[in-house]
Amino acid sequence: MIRVDEKGFYGKFGGAYIPEMLHPNIEELRENWESIVASPEFQNEFQLLLRDFVGRPTPLYFASRLSEKHGAKIYLKREDLCHTGAHKVNNTVGQIILAKKLGKKRIIAETGAGQHGVATATVCALMGMDCTVYMGELDIQRQRPNVERMKILGAKVVPATSGSKTLKDATNEAMRAWINDPVGTHYIIGSVVGPHPYPEMVARFQSVISEEIKWQMMEKEGRENPDLVIACVGGGSNAAGAFYHFYNTPEVRLVAAEAGGLGVNSGKSAATTALGTPGILHGSKTILMQTEDGQVVEPHSISAGLDYPGIGPVHAHLFDIGRAEFVAVEDEDAMKAGIELSRLEGIIPAIETAHAIHALNMIEYSKNDVIVINLSGRGDKDLDTYIKWGGY
Amino acid sequence: MNRINYLFNTKKERVLSIYFTAGFPKLEDTLPVMEAIQAGGADIIEIGVPYSDPIADGPTIQDSNLIALENGMSLKKLFEQLVGFRAKIHLPVVLMGYLNPIMQYGMEAFCKKCKEVGIDGLILPDLPMQQYLDEFKELFEEYGLFNIFLISPQTSEKRIREIDQNSNGFIYMVSSHSITGAKTGITEEQIAYFERVEAMNLKNPRLIGFGISDAETFTTASQYSNGAIIGSAFIKKIKDSQNLSQDIQDYLKGVKA
Ligand SMILES: Cc1ncc(COP(=O)(O)O)c(C=O)c1O
Numbered sequence: 001m002i003r004v005d006e007k008g009f010y011g012k013f014g015g016a017y018i019p020e021m022l023h024p025n026i027e028e029l030r031e032n033w034e035s036i037v038a039s040p041e042f043q044n045e046f047q048l049l050l051r052d053f054v055g056r057p058t059p060l061y062f063a064s065r066l067s068e069k070h071g072a073k074i075y076l077k078r079e080d081l082c083h084t085g086a087h088k089v090n091n092t093v094g095q096i097i098l099a100k101k102l103g104k105k106r107i108i109a110e111t112g113a114g115q116h117g118v119a120t121a122t123v124c125a126l127m128g129m130d131c132t133v134y135m136g137e138l139d140i141q142r143q144r145p146n147v148e149r150m151k152i153l154g155a156k157v158v159p160a161t162s163g164s165k166t167l168k169d170a171t172n173e174a175m176r177a178w179i180n181d182p183v184g185t186h187y188i189i190g191s192v193v194g195p196h197p198y199p200e201m202v203a204r205f206q207s208v209i210s211e212e213i214k215w216q217m218m219e220k221e222g223r224e225n226p227d228l229v230i231a232c233v234g235g236g237s238n239a240a241g242a243f244y245h246f247y248n249t250p251e252v253r254l255v256a257a258e259a260g261g262l263g264v265n266s267g268k269s270a271a272t273t274a275l276g277t278p279g280i281l282h283g284s285k286t287i288l289m290q291t292e293d294g295q296v297v298e299p300h301s302i303s304a305g306l307d308y309p310g311i312g313p314v315h316a317h318l319f320d321i322g323r324a325e326f327v328a329v330e331d332e333d334a335m336k337a338g339i340e341l342s343r344l345e346g347i348i349p350a351i352e353t354a355h356a357i358h359a360l361n362m363i364e365y366s367k368n369d370v371i372v373i374n375l376s377g378r379g380d381k382d383l384d385t386y387i388k389w390g391g392y
Numbered sequence: 393m394n395r396i397n398y399l400f401n402t403k404k405e406r407v408l409s410i411y412f413t414a415g416f417p418k419l420e421d422t423l424p425v426m427e428a429i430q431a432g433g434a435d436i437i438e439i440g441v442p443y444s445d446p447i448a449d450g451p452t453i454q455d456s457n458l459i460a461l462e463n464g465m466s467l468k469k470l471f472e473q474l475v476g477f478r479a480k481i482h483l484p485v486v487l488m489g490y491l492n493p494i495m496q497y498g499m500e501a502f503c504k505k506c507k508e509v510g511i512d513g514l515i516l517p518d519l520p521m522q523q524y525l526d527e528f529k530e531l532f533e534e535y536g537l538f539n540i541f542l543i544s545p546q547t548s549e550k551r552i553r554e555i556d557q558n559s560n561g562f563i564y565m566v567s568s569h570s571i572t573g574a575k576t577g578i579t580e581e582q583i584a585y586f587e588r589v590e591a592m593n594l595k596n597p598r599l600i601g602f603g604i605s606d607a608e609t610f611t612t613a614s615q616y617s618n619g620a621i622i623g624s625a626f627i628k629k630i631k632d633s634q635n636l637s638q639d640i641q642d643y644l645k646g647v648k649a
Contacts, residue, residue: 017491018520019542021546024548163444163445168445179448179570179571180574183546183569280490292496293466295493
């Protein structure tokens with residue numbers, strides 16, 4: 001059985017390794033989140049917003065030309081059609097309602113690609129809450145449109161200037177900000193990372209993805225289970241959502257596409273499971289890229305959303321027990337896959353998502369297999385990167 | 393007897409603990425800085441083990457961590473530097489560091505080395521009490537290492553009592569909602585918190601840290617506890633020092649005045 005235990009562990013990974021200063025906040029969440037989320041008031045508001053604000057259910061789209069090209073029956077789970085352009089908003093809608101029920105007045109968040117920042121700024125505008133988003137200085141440069149979107153929505157964007165100036169550092173800054181201002185503040189973490197209960201809570205909010213896949217598969221294929229589910233993994237929230245209701249169905253193969261960067265052995269990569277070892281990052285025990293001395297290594301990916309040296313503890317567990325297959329997709333291959341999807345299906349994917357598309361070339365499957373690729377986001381935010389790359 | 397207990401048995405007031413980062417400002421400054429802290433009349437030395445992602449630390453200590461790492465500091469290197477330090481240093485010495493580098497070194501190997509070189513206690517800011525009890529308590533005790541817990545203004549009375557029960561040596565009172573070096577000075581709200589904890593009559597001594605920088609803040613903190621810890625302010629003093637030993641001793645004289 002793959003599920004989180006009492007203490008927040010998935011097998012060897014998880015837990016809550018946090019400074020004492022955050023204990024009251026984490027404890028408050030741990031004690032209350034499940035009962036709040038299970039309550040009818042929460043569910044009514046959550047379901048209504050998912051439908052009318054986010055635009056769910058998102059389609060499960062049969063990609064005929066992509067299928068023909070790759071020789072399998074390929075469906076795309078269209079999270080790119082969510083309001084704000086990616087799956088991230090499923091989680092922020094859930095967490096903002098939770099924060100409100102906990103009486104919080106102020107929201108902080110970290111962001112890499114800016115999708116989670118935009119999704120957070122969006123729900124904060126919706127609920128009239130004060131919003132501060134921490135974002136690596138490098139990411140601020142490469143995801144300019146999202147920075148402006150956050151500002152239009154009324155959020156304050158604070159640059160993280162330490163370390164690699166990317167997602168890891170933005171997360172550090174958000175945690176420090178929470179320590180500095182814990183009372184009345186809720187931290188909306190954007191992926192299945194961080195101290196327990198965040199990884200499970202975020203996965204639960206994202207699990208609507210696989211919940212829908214199951215009934216949509218039934219409608220289209222007359223069965224609930226695809227043969228494969230493929231998703232990209234930065235921290236792993238879209239993958240956790242797409243895998244969630246298949247964790248314990250071993251006949252469904254789970255494929256996680258990590259960012260290979262310039263190549264796994266190039267020294268410029270974010271392929272966590274290929275390069276990482278067990279350790280503690282951002283409050284949980286997981287697999288992370290680090291030196292022999294336990295210093296966290298600065299990752300590289302062309303996609304800001306995958307540019308993270310760790311993965312969520314649930315993915316570390318899936319890797320550890322061999323439940324999911326992990327592939328490392330290099331920058332160049334991801335960019336080409338992004339163009340391929342654009343030309344074959346008329347969908348320009350986020351560069352994160354393009355990694356999942358290229359995974360089709362790295363795994364074995366048969367012609368009759370039904371494959372669901374989680375199309376985690378659209379490429380509008382990445383136009384600058386596509387243009388700079390230029391290979392189209 | 394553990395040197396920390398010995399200290400608090402003989403001195404109950406104005407105990408001064410100084411934090412610095414190992415291998416900072418220069419790689420080989422670790423021991424000279426320790427000697428100067430001792431010569432300057434401090435009571436406890438806290439050696440910070442540098443880490444790439446210190447989430448409880450503000451810019452000053454982040455910066456000293458980064459410089460120390462660039463200098464080539466690591467746990468392995470630190471233990472090499474600490475071999476034989478007890479010939480010169482009689483003060484209690486505490487290592488402060490984040491869990492990940494210690495995990496990679498190996499928890500048991502780390503504890504063994506600490507005992508071998510003469511470390512008295514550990515402050516591991518990302519090791520919560522429950523995880524300590526579940527995973528590390530036995531090991532620390534086997535090697536005679538005191539685990540020092542933090543409390544903050546948000547820590548409930550119930551939890552402070554639990555922490556007191558499970559503490560050895562002293563309790564580290566974080567003076568405000570903050571990371572290190574973020575706030576300076578002491579407000580009335582903080583004093584109310586100091587008084588609240590003082591009235592609890594805990595079995596362990598208490599040192600107040602975060603935001604202590606000079607004679608005034610040291611004296612104020614000491615009125616409500618057994619003493620105080622200085623970190624960021626000390627790091628700032630030594631960062632560009634041309635004469636470490638003299639500057640450290642002058643600074644400590646000023647703080648204790
Ligand atoms: C479109 C898209 N996909 C994937 C990710 C990676 O995050 P996760 O692994 O949590 O799904 C991001 C992150 O910003 C994203 O914007």
